[in-house]
Each structure stands twice: as structure tokens, then as C-alpha cells.
Amino acid sequence: MATAPAAEAVAPTKGGGKKKLFIIIGAVLALVLVGGGAAVMLLKKKAPAEGEEESAETEEVAPKAKAKPKSDQPPTFVPLDPFTVNLADKDVDRFAQIGVTLQVDDPKFADQLKAYMPAIRSNILMVLSHKTAIELLTREGKEKLAKDIMREAVRPMGIELEDEEEEPPADAPKKKKKKKVAVESPISEVLFSNFIVQ
Known part of the structure; x- marks a missing residue:
């Protein structure tokens, strides 16, 4: 008789262990889905922002010099x-x-x-x-x-x-410079x- 209550005590914990496992897996999947959705939303927001920067750069009279991409050939x-x-x-x-x-x-x-x-x-x-x-x-x-x-x-x-000329003295009259294309x-x-x- 002493072994029967011990067996009954062990059985409910096994069923509860599976239940906890399903809850943990469900929570991990939910976190992955939420994180993936947030990443997609952030990437969608960044793509138009970059396009806006490019259009702003084309409107400038003298665009800034861009770094050259590295080529496969040695210099x-x-x-x-x-x-x-x-x-x-x-x-x-x-x-x-x-x-x-x-x-x-x-x-x-x-x-x-x-x-x-x-x-x-x-x-x-x-x-x-x-x-x-x-x-x-x-x-x-x-x-x-x-x-x-x-x-x-x-x-x-x-x-x-x-x-590249040095800055003129503060008391010197300022000349208007035409912006040149870099x-x-x-x-x-x-x-x-x-x-x-x-």
C-alpha cells in the first residue's frame, strides 16, 4: 500500500512535465515570431529612409565624394x-x-x-x-x-x-564661392x- 501512493505521486508530475514542455516550446516560438515580425517592420522602414537620403543627395549642387568600392585587383x-x-x-x-x-x-x-x-x-x-x-x-x-x-x-x-585652402582671417572680407561638382x-x-x- 505504501508503494501505490508513491506511484500516484510520480504519475501526475510526468503529465505536468509534458505540459510545461509544450508551454516552453510555445513561448519560444511566440518570441521568435514576434522578433521576426519586428525585424521585418524595421527593415521595411529603413528601405524608404535610405531612398529619401539618396534623393536628397541628388538635389545637392556639390555632392560629397563617395568611397570607392574595393576591387578584386591589387592597385x-x-x-x-x-x-x-x-x-x-x-x-x-x-x-x-x-x-x-x-x-x-x-x-x-x-x-x-x-x-x-x-x-x-x-x-x-x-x-x-x-x-x-x-x-x-x-x-x-x-x-x-x-x-x-x-x-x-x-x-x-x-x-x-x-x-583645399586654409580659412581666411576673420577680419578679411568673405568672397562668395561657386560650388563645384566634386x-x-x-x-x-x-x-x-x-x-x-x-
């Missing part, structure tokens, strides 16, 4: 012969010897660069000859030189990049292979 490097130039220092005669390599993403454009090489070298020499040793010895000066070289290297091919440079980077200032 092409166009090394230039080293430049030796007298610097614009007034107190002392100083010179610089600078090795420049241009990085381009399109190998066809690298061939075009080689065709215009005399004009490109001339433009870069003009930029270098107007720099002082103090300008070239700082990191900021080297970065500005790289931007100047990038701008001058594509100029012989009829590509005009914007010149042009992407086919040269992705200017690299220095050697940089000696004496």
Missing part, C-alpha cells in the same frame, strides 16, 4: 624618378631629394599617366620648389605635399581637383619612397 603603382630640387628658403640654400610613387586602382590609367609624364614631373617640380624646409619637415607638411602632388599629377590630363581623383594615394631635406 597599380607608378614610380616616378626621384626629384632633386632647391627649396624656397630665403636664409639658407637648402634642397630636397624626394622619391614619389603614385598609387592608382586602374592599370589603364597608369598607362595614361606614363604618356603625360613630362608634364606631370614639371608640375610636381613646381610644387616642390615653392616649399620651404620647415613645411616639409612636419607630418602635416608632408600630407599637404601629397595632396598637392595628387592635384598637380592629374592636371595635365584635364582633371581639376579642388584645392571630382574624384583617379590617383588613390601619393606615397613617398625617400624624403631627404638638407
Whole structure:
């Protein structure tokens, strides 16, 4: 007789265990369905918002430069012969010897660069000859030189990049600038292979 009540006590817990299992599975399925529905609603709301941003960008006069997607091909490097130039220092005669390599993403454009090489070298020499040793010895000066070289290297091919000028003084009269359409440079980077200032 003592075993009968123990068997009866075990039987109701087994039936309740299955019931709890079904409740837990049902709750998990409900959470998955609610989460999936919320994700679908959020994605539907984001798609028109992105379309609105694109239409706003097309209305601007000067759109911002967009990042180029990475291509599967490695970049092409166009090394230039080293430049030796007298610097614009007034107190002392100083010179610089600078090795420049241009990085381009399109190998066809690298061939075009080689065709215009005399004009490109001339433009870069003009930029270098107007720099002082103090300008070239700082990191900021080297970065500005790289931007100047990038701008001058594509100029012989009829590509005009914007010149980043410094802000005018606060008391200077402000000039209205016409907004230009931003042009992407086919040269992705200017690299220095050697940089000696004496």
C-alpha cells in the first residue's frame, strides 16, 4: 500500500512535465515570431529612409565624394624618378631629394599617366620648389605635399581637383564661392619612397 501512493505521486508530475514542455516550446516560438515580425517592420522602414537620403543627395549642387568600392585587383603603382630640387628658403640654400610613387586602382590609367609624364614631373617640380624646409619637415607638411602632388599629377590630363585652402582671417572680407561638382581623383594615394631635406 505504501508503494501505490508513491506511484500516484510520480504519475501526475510526468503529465505536468509534458505540459510545461509544450508551454516552453510555445513561448519560444511566440518570441521568435514576434522578433521576426519586428525585424521585418524595421527593415521595411529603413528601405524608404535610405531612398529619401539618396534623393536628397541628388538635389545637392556639390555632392560629397563617395568611397570607392574595393576591387578584386591589387592597385597599380607608378614610380616616378626621384626629384632633386632647391627649396624656397630665403636664409639658407637648402634642397630636397624626394622619391614619389603614385598609387592608382586602374592599370589603364597608369598607362595614361606614363604618356603625360613630362608634364606631370614639371608640375610636381613646381610644387616642390615653392616649399620651404620647415613645411616639409612636419607630418602635416608632408600630407599637404601629397595632396598637392595628387592635384598637380592629374592636371595635365584635364582633371581639376579642388584645392583645399586654409580659412581666411576673420577680419578679411568673405568672397562668395561657386560650388563645384566634386571630382574624384583617379590617383588613390601619393606615397613617398625617400624624403631627404638638407
